[in-house]
Amino acid sequence: MAEKDYSKLASIIIENVGGKENIAGLIHCITRLRFTLRNEDLAKDEVLKETDGIIDVIHAAGQYQVVIGNAVTKVFDAVMEELEDELKENDQSVRRSEARNQFVQLFGNLIGFVTGAMSPVIGVIAASGITKGMLALLTLPQLGALLDAKGTTYATISAIADSAFYFLPILVGIGAAKRLGGDVIVAAVIGGVLAYPTLVEWGRSFKGMFSIGALDFQFLNYSYSIFPMILAAWMAKKLGDWLKDRLPDCLQTIFNPLITVFVVSVITLVVTGPVIQGLANGIAAFVNWAVSMSGWAGGLIIGGFYQVLVIFGLHWGVVPLVSQQIVSTGESPLNAIISDTMVAQGAAVLAVALKSRKEDTKALGVAAAISAFCGVTEPAIYGINLRFRRVFIAGLIGSAAGGLVTGLMHGTMYGFTGGLIGFSSFFNPEDPSQLTSFCAFLISSMVSIAVAFAITWVWGYNDDMQMGEKIEKKKRPGAHVAEA
Structure with missing residues (x-):
């Protein structure tokens, strides 16, 4: 199969974020291009959101985020190739010089x-x-x-x-x-x-x-x-x-x-090193303890709200914490709950794919479900779930139910990856015969899938709903938040 050419998409993105001269920095995560723009008002959100290959656009954490999906690395390379030496002259550490809110700028810099x-x-x-x-x-x-x-x-x-x-x-x-x-x-x-x-x-x-x-x-x-x-x-x-x-x-x-x-x-x-390592290990141990002690309540709350952080890209503030938990204590009960949220959003979008008679919705839904079950939920969230509102809510309810089960069973993860593909991370490397967490994974995943799928099928979606309606998001003071 011939390699897809992303140069045209890269040109469209650069043009509609305000041109090369408006780009002060660019990085990418698993699914998003994260721009630092000199003036976000020059960006054309609606043009970008209507462009094939772009799932959504978000203003959050001091960044202008273009949600691409699984092809983000290839699109990033194409954009960087077109920018050539522009960013070298503007050093990647350059931040917005005229932030409307100093705290927001500082927080955005840290997250970035x-x-x-x-x-x-x-x-x-x-x-x-x-x-x-x-x-x-x-x-x-x-x-x-x-x-x-x-x-x-x-x-x-x-x-x-x-x-x-x-x-x-x-x-x-x-x-x-x-x-x-x-x-x-x-x-x-x-x-x-x-x-x-x-x-x-x-x-x-x-x-x-x-x-x-x-x-x-x-x-x-x-x-x-x-x-x-x-x-x-x-x-x-x-x-x-x-x-x-x-x-x-x-x-x-x-x-x-x-x-x-x-x-x-x-x-x-x-x-x-000693100061930071001590603080990091202490925080990681405390979070592990807090999640374990909170039981079903912690699982319910974290499961119900984690994917809301993903909407704004703020989940990256949690990622280092999960990593620190695993590397310092060998496990992360928090990540076990997060895994439920991925599975639930995948089940919700899968219900849409199976129920819909629209070929484009089916194709997008199946691809997004596979991605979510593999631990990447953005294609599901921005491609379908948020755009039908109820589908996203069904996913949140399903993940809250799964998190509740994980909390009740005191499930934990011994690896970083989440979703169904991360099943092996629920086996304790030190004692493989101890299957408590793996059983928690099986039961909580089934609960997440069943609840999210059923609610979506019965209440969350039908083909008469209009995809792409604007979703009102709470705006941060002094900043724009794009609608999904």
Whole structure:
């Protein structure tokens, strides 16, 4: 099959966000192009929303978000190819200089930074989680222990599964540096310092570093860590830029990276790393405890409202928290509930696809359902569910019901990916024979599917409804929020 040409779509997008000169920055996540525009009033929302290949347009978190769907990476590449050197001149860290609200700008900058740092890493983390779950499944005594947990095959596959987590500081550093317009290699080297095997072993045993009076400094294990490296990448960018203005040209090539790597690594190992890692681990443990203790109530509330965050792209504020939970505690009950929300939205859009007699609605619904069951709900939400209102509500009710079950059964996930495709992440790698979470997954998923599908079929959709009616969204003070 011939590769689809996205250059025309890229040109349309650039033209209707106000032209090249209006684009101060561009990143992408799993389904969206996230623009930083100098003036969002120049963007033509309606033109973009009516363009084939674009699902929706949203103003949120200080960004102009164009929802593409699963082809977002190819569209992003086409847009970047047309922009050529425009963004290099405008550094990717440039933000809106005239924000209507300083807090909104700061929050948008933070979400944009986290999104840029984490979105390139999500795929490999999810893949690693699935692989670890499959390993646990293959060693189940109930299945005859198809794989020897002490054999070389298991060890090799385990290395493949663990590598993304073990070297996570390097991956996060690369993503963060790209987002900031910094030196990717320098950030990767700093990440390598944090994941260096000897330091990791010292960190696991809390080996002493040095003492100042009664204050003892210890090594910590930064493999599997996220937030210390995000701050380190920011420091590296700032220090690298400062050195560019002060070192002679003849010394830049060697001494800029030398000083940057040394200074930032030391500061991270001694000061910022322990503080941030301690806070991050504490928050992750607290959230795990709170979700577990809240039981059915927490599952009901989180399940009922999580996909609302997705509408505005604010779920990216939760993604690092889930990642931190998994890498620091090995599990995430929060992610188990989030998985229910994906399944429910998929079931709702599947009901539309099966009930509708319109070929275009059927085709879009089936594709969106598959995407949602694989953990990506935006095509379902923006393609159909929000546009019929009741379908989205049916999905929320279904996910609340599924979350309630997960909370009651104290289900948890041991991997990052969600949806039906993430079933293997509900097996405990440390004790594969413990099936409580997997049973919770099966029951909560069935409940989510049954409730969302039934409500959509009976109440949420019929072919007489008009697709594409505007959905009124609550606007943020001082900013536009596009209608779905």
